[in-house]
Amino acid sequence: MSQKFSSLAEEGRLRTEWAEMHMPVLRLIRERFEKEKPLKGVKIGACLHVTTETANLMKTLVAGGAEVALCASNPLSTKDDVVAHLVEHEKMKVYARYGESREEYYEHIDKVLDIGPNITLDDGADLISTIHAKRQDLIANIYGGVEETTTGVIRLRNMAEKGVLKYPIIAANDAATKHHFDxxxxxxxxxxxxxxxxxxxxxxxxxxxxxxxxxxxxxxxxxxxxxxxxxxxxxxxxxxxxxxxxxxxxxxxxxxxxxxxxxxxxxxxxxxxxxxxxxxxxxxxxxxxxxxxxxxxxxxxxxxxxxxxxxxxxxxxxxxxxxxxxxxxxxxxxxxxxxxAAEAHPAEIMDMSFAIQALAAEYLLKEHGSLENKVYLIPQEVDHSIARLKLKSMGIEMDELTEEQKEYLSSWTVGT
CATH class of the missing domain: 3.40.50.720 (NAD(P)-binding Rossmann-like Domain)
Known part of the structure; x- marks a missing residue:
């Protein structure tokens, strides 16, 4: 690697480390993933904004045992120092650069798909739509996908309604811990x-x-x-x-x-x-x-x-x-x-959104055999667990229902 690239990689490493300090929920998930390896042997193709926060998601997936390949979901959102860091220090497959042409953009999507992903992570559904339009040979080995954005979920729900969606999707965007905060x-x-x-x-x-x-x-x-x-x-x-x-x-x-x-x-x-x-x-x-x-x-x-x-x-x-x-x-x-023109979402926000992505990938691996080719919400228990971890990381405690309160809420016989 050139000295310039190494210098850029070091800058990316430091900025990714700074983001990690502000992503406690994803850190807790990474610690569990490192022990349990729930994604061992799984190939994950991701088309996301290549930022410091995304770098921490990729590191979490790798900690869980996954092989990952990443490309950009927008030609102007890529942080080149983050690309350099992931390639040089983390030895990951990353295909992105700031200001890439439309032709390069889709070439990079194809390179990600060349790994033969079992799970796709999308921010805008370009990965999924490319698979359905040009790479249907990959579908047999895909367990499911996760979509991050409102725009992408709209596209995918249209595909599902028309009966052309070929594998199940988790709508990360529709999780309460996503739309309320992200x-x-x-x-x-x-x-x-x-x-x-x-x-x-x-x-x-x-x-x-x-x-x-x-x-x-x-x-x-x-x-x-x-x-x-x-x-x-x-x-x-x-x-x-x-x-x-x-x-x-x-x-x-x-x-x-x-x-x-x-x-x-x-x-x-x-x-x-x-x-x-x-x-x-x-x-x-x-x-x-x-x-x-x-x-x-x-x-x-x-x-x-x-x-x-x-x-x-x-x-x-x-x-x-x-x-x-x-x-x-x-x-x-x-x-x-x-x-x-800025640095996108603060790390504290992406902490929750990328926690959803990581846990959704784990969920798809466990449950894909029982899922239809539809767009699903993330299970409520997963959503709530992320919110609890976030509150815990902020040092905030909350009340819980007493047994009497639970009984009252589940009863239909007690009235005025």
Whole structure:
């Protein structure tokens, strides 16, 4: 290895060690895995954001006896020092680099699949969809997969409903310890972090438009409001829209909000939440950011077609000048702003999310013979065990039901 690569690997090792200090639940799982080796002989293919937190998940799976291969789930979220650390110090198969082309992205997915995985770990379902589209010869040896994101789960549930899903999936995203914390607190913090690092602007006083009020949108709106922004929410679901109103936010159509907003963030899981018509009415200086998994939520292609000129102002900021003379600023190429312009979720958040991934892999190995080709929730007892471990690591104790209380809750004869 070159001296430069070794230096990069050492930087990655230190940053991964720092993340590990803040991931106590995953550490406890790793300690058990090292003793029990529940994944011995299992091959795991992973398509995830290659970060320090992901490195600790990979180390946990290897501690459990698995052979792993990892590629990136986003071309701009890879931390090259982490790749160097895993390759040089941990001797793992990692196929990723920051800024890889679309062609390289899918070449790396194929290299991961070349190990013949028994379990797949996905963040956006690109690994699973590639298997179903091009590598169906691998399916006979696959026990199941785990999906991390809202967008990926939507894709996979559609596949299951149409009868084309070929192996069972655990929806890690739908675990309470995932969406309550990762999607809300993690996405909320990392989105604001990405915007501020990219732009160095003041959030307070801005009209901050959040497209989508699922768990991620709730988190973004909450964090923006906490920093003094005037938050506007865009929704198509009446229940979520009503919830946003009750949470104290203005709700309106995007066509109306487009004329008002200073900062726009998309977290919908759908394409073209902000389209050409919306962009055309935005005021000079409007900032567009996406934190949905795929780069389709803002119609970047039409934005480029509309613009008379474009130039890069800062590392993650491109200015597009429209025929009206108004300048629109796109962050992180319309990709995950919190992954690209910042360091993604804090380690404390990914501690729970990756604990789910590790325990879901163990669960699939034990139970795959009894599972159908459907999308499953993680068992509640696993979800609760992760929450208890997290509370314990924080030094927090909680009450338990007494026998009398349990009996009362299970009874139908005791009333007023």
């Amino acid at each position: 999607n809300r607190h993690g996405t909320g913090q990392k989105t604001l972090d990405g915007i501020m690092r990219a732009t160095n602007i003041l959030i307070a006083g801005k009209i901050f438009v959040v497209c989508g009020y699922g768990w991620c949108g709730r988190g973004v709106a909450m964090r923006a409001h906490g920093m003094g922004a005037n938050v506007v929410v865009i929704e198509v679901d009446p229940i979520k829209a009503l919830e946003a109103v009750m949470d104290g936010f203005r709700v309106m159509p995007i066509a109306e909000a487009a004329r008002l907003g200073d900062i726009f963030v998309t977290v919908t899981g759908n394409k073209w939440a902000i389209n050409r018509e919306h962009i055309a009415t935005m005021k000079d200086g409007a900032i567009l950011a996406n934190n949905g998994h795929f780069d389709v939520e803002i119609d970047v292609v039409r934005l480029k077609e509309m613009a008379l000129s474009q130039r890069r102002i800062r590392q993650h900021v491109v200015e597009y000048t429209l025929p009206s003379g108004n300048r629109i600023y796109l962050l992180a190429e319309g990709r995950l702003v919190g992954q690209t």
